[in-house]
Amino acid sequence: MKIAFMGAGSTVFAKNVLGDCMLAPALSRAHIALYDIDRTRLKESELMLGVLNRNINHNRAKITSHLGVPNRKKALAGTDFVINAIQVGGYEPSTVIDFEIPKKYGLRQTIADTLGIGGIFRALRTIPVMLDFARDMEKVCPDALFINYTNPMAMLTGAMLRATPIKTIGLCHSVQAVIAHLSKSIGVDLRKKYPRLETKVAGINHMAWLLEISQDGRDLYPMLRKKAAAILAAEKARRKPTHRDLVRLEMMMQFEYYVTESSEHNAEYLPYFIKSRFPRLIAEYNIPLDEYPRRCVSQINHWKKLSKELVHNPALTHKRSQEYASYVMEAIATAKPFRLGASVLNLQEKGDRPLLHGGSLLIPNLPAEACVEVPCVADRCGVHPCHVGPLPEQCAALNRTNINVQLLTIEAALTRKKEHIYHAAMLDPHTSSELTINQIRNLCDDLIRAHGRMLPRFR
Numbered sequence: 001m002k003i004a005f006m007g008a009g010s011t012v013f014a015k016n017v018l019g020d021c022m023l024a025p026a027l028s029r030a031h032i033a034l035y036d037i038d039r040t041r042l043k044e045s046e047l048m049l050g051v052l053n054r055n056i057n058h059n060r061a062k063i064t065s066h067l068g069v070p071n072r073k074k075a076l077a078g079t080d081f082v083i084n085a086i087q088v089g090g091y092e093p094s095t096v097i098d099f100e101i102p103k104k105y106g107l108r109q110t111i112a113d114t115l116g117i118g119g120i121f122r123a124l125r126t127i128p129v130m131l132d133f134a135r136d137m138e139k140v141c142p143d144a145l146f147i148n149y150t151n152p153m154a155m156l157t158g159a160m161l162r163a164t165p166i167k168t169i170g171l172c173h174s175v176q177a178v179i180a181h182l183s184k185s186i187g188v189d190l191r192k193k194y195p196r197l198e199t200k201v202a203g204i205n206h207m208a209w210l211l212e213i214s215q216d217g218r219d220l221y222p223m224l225r226k227k228a229a230a231i232l233a234a235e236k237a238r239r240k241p242t243h244r245d246l247v248r249l250e251m252m253m254q255f256e257y258y259v260t261e262s263s264e265h266n267a268e269y270l271p272y273f274i275k276s277r278f279p280r281l282i283a284e285y286n287i288p289l290d291e292y293p294r295r296c297v298s299q300i301n302h303w304k305k306l307s308k309e310l311v312h313n314p315a316l317t318h319k320r321s322q323e324y325a326s327y328v329m330e331a332i333a334t335a336k337p338f339r340l341g342a343s344v345l346n347l348q349e350k351g352d353r354p355l356l357h358g359g360s361l362l363i364p365n366l367p368a369e370a371c372v373e374v375p376c377v378a379d380r381c382g383v384h385p386c387h388v389g390p391l392p393e394q395c396a397a398l399n400r401t402n403i404n405v406q407l408l409t410i411e412a413a414l415t416r417k418k419e420h421i422y423h424a425a426m427l428d429p430h431t432s433s434e435l436t437i438n439q440i441r442n443l444c445d446d447l448i449r450a451h452g453r454m455l456p457r458f459r
Contacts, residue, residue, distance in 0.1 A: 153170045332382065
């Protein structure tokens with residue numbers, strides 16, 4: 001078996017996913033092909049994984065490194081699974097551009113990697129690179145499963161599924177972490193208190209909904225909403241709120257369901273919280289503006305220390321993480337089914353026959369071309385998405401405001417028409433609530449110029 005890791009310079013993430021593979025008996029003897037365009041970071045990951053292979057895997061895996069575009073096909077040749085964890089443009093210059101230029105227009109962001117003006121431009125510079133991967137895969141590993149971890153998840157995974165024949169799924173951390181986050185948010189260990197907890201999650205990446213949470217048929221939402229109301233009241237009475245999940249709790253009170261991704265993320269997917277006319281909302285909901293650049297700077301500053309712990313630590317070890325990737329690959333390799341949440345195309349068809357009972361749309365009240373996040377089962381035959389049915393209409397409506405941006409960004413990337421960039425930005429909930437049409441068009445033009453050769457040419 002061969003596993004290619006694209007963006008292997010992401011050393012911490014490579015340790016988690018590939019360390020997991022080494023601990024899975026069915027994957028432990030795999031050929032692991034590392035690919036990156038950064039020579040230094042690629043070498044660091046190779047050294048780290050070599051130590052890990054020795055310490056936890058008896059050197060059973062074969063590890064090779066492949067630097068730069070001329071060696072990309074060799075990395076991919078004969079691969080069964082391709083893991084994608086790239087960041088096109090890096091922190092500098094691209095992330096800095098995504099934050100600093102919108103600031104000149106008074107448009108503030110928190111993470112800017114999924115939606116909003118930052119998410120749009122991150123997608124526009126990443127989709128062409130991923131389509132290059134797909135073209136190489138069509139030639140040297142056409143049957144491989146492409147596992148995308150890169151954001152903006154829905155836009156990138158959706159573009160791959162629409163523009164290439166490569167089998168693709170998108171994996172995120174938010175689905176399997178939602179109960180832990182909710183537990184921390186309300187101060188109750190839900191899995192400990194309710195050992196037979198049952199849940200159902202579906203929607204779109206970073207805005208999927210905890211549609212059901214129950215034990216033995218008892219709906220736990222009344223208890224959750226009561227606790228959320230008490231927390232919101234207490235925090236709003238403080239001079240300086242400290243709770244980190246107030247946006248999600250407010251959204252649960254207003255729209256009835258808890259959303260999978262963090263408050264700092266969802267604050268910028270919606271038109272309600274980051275508003276120049278109402279600056280008090282930033283403090284009231286404890287919204288961390290410019291959070292992602294701060295994280296990037298912190299990670300850069302701490303990398304020397306962290307590299308000693310990872311790259312130059314002869315005693316390095318690993319415990320299998322909650323990341324889905326190794327479990328998916330293991331299920332396909334062994335035929336032992338595994339349940340997960342993944343991003344896939346909403347329209348599921350094979351030829352003229354719907355694959356799913358009750359219609360071919362996984363979520364009927366979302367667009368057919370949307371990339372949705374739904375329960376799936378992995379087994380010997382691949383990854384099979386499950387029919388969810390309609391979302392509560394208010395949840396679907398919020399999803400559609402984000403899907404509008406996603407579909408138009410994909411359209412811009414695939415057609416190279418500049419007008420679609422403007423369309424995506426004008427339909428973005430946060431951007432359109434803050435700027436005029438002319439400001440949005442000018443902002444897009446400024447971002448296109450600033451990114452320069454990091455973007456393809458648009459007409």
